[in-house]
Amino acid sequence: MKYAPDGVLGFGLSNDERRGRVADFVPAFRLVAEAGLARVPHAGFYEGAWHVRDCVELLGATRIGHGLTSLDDPAVVALLAERQVALEVCPTSYPPFGVTSALSAVLALLADGVPVALASDDPLLFGVGVLGQYEMVRQVCSDDALATIAATSVRASHAPADLKRRLLDGVQDWRGR
Numbered sequence: 001m002k003y004a005p006d007g008v009l010g011f012g013l014s015n016d017e018r019r020g021r022v023a024d025f026v027p028a029f030r031l032v033a034e035a036g037l038a039r040v041p042h043a044g045f046y047e048g049a050w051h052v053r054d055c056v057e058l059l060g061a062t063r064i065g066h067g068l069t070s071l072d073d074p075a076v077v078a079l080l081a082e083r084q085v086a087l088e089v090c091p092t093s094y095p096p097f098g099v100t101s102a103l104s105a106v107l108a109l110l111a112d113g114v115p116v117a118l119a120s121d122d123p124l125l126f127g128v129g130v131l132g133q134y135e136m137v138r139q140v141c142s143d144d145a146l147a148t149i150a151a152t153s154v155r156a157s158h159a160p161a162d163l164k165r166r167l168l169d170g171v172q173d174w175r176g177r
Contacts, residue, residue, distance in 0.1 A: 025058075045068070053073070053079060068094070115152040118137060
């Protein structure tokens with residue numbers, strides 16, 4: 001168990017996803033779901049789109065850390081869009097590990113209707129916080145796309161409803177309603 005960035009106690013697969021089988025976590029995720037905790041596995045960083053699909057279908061993930069390899073399989077992209085499973089994308093995390101370009105991935109995911117949230121992954125390691133992620137994505141996204149990403153980040157969080165409302169109002173104010 002760990003605390004998610006939004007302060008909610010949750011349970012998930014994290015770090016190097018190649019070190020475990022998704023199916024082994026089904027019983028634990030079932031308990032987590034019954035307890036109403038966040039189910040946010042790390043998937044689709046190193047492993048293929050199949051790994052993202054397994055996390056959605058077997059674990060009931062409603063948000064996934066990374067998930068960029070889902071773009072390799074249109075059926076997985078469609079699954080994410082249909083179920084509105086948000087992908088937490090961390091643009092500065094990928095280049096050092098030779099993983100796909102996050103900037104083009106963000107555009108593709110948005111175009112396919114997949115909810116995209118930006119996260120900082122490990123700001124101490126990469127030297128970039130959430131603001132830096134937005135600055136990087138702003139190179140390729142319009143203000144409307146950034147507002148969509150910000151709103152998705154709020155909606156996909158497990159923050160209290162009143163805080164979500166205030167944050168979403170702030171996004172709309174930034175865009176001029």
